[in-house]
Amino acid sequence: MNTASNVATARTAAATNNTWLGKLRALALHALNLHLQNCAVIAEAHRRPQ
Template sequence: MNTASNAAAAHATAATNKTFFGKLRALALHALNLHLQNCAVIAEAYRRPQ
């Protein structure tokens, strides 16, 4: 995964994490990151020969 963009997104949300929408945005970014990691695991398992 691209951890540089994840770190940048986490750093960008640190300043806006005070409001409700800032917290919601941080939660959405975290959920998206977990989803993409899950997709990468599934793609890797699918790519490997049986």
């Protein structure tokens, strides 16, 4: 799932990745992206009829 917002986030994170705060921000955004992908998978599994 490579959306325009993810690309913009990656560019922003790359620009601020030289400080510890920038690295922490990039890590938090990556964790959020993984979490949202996981939620999408779970939602899709629940949406399908059994």
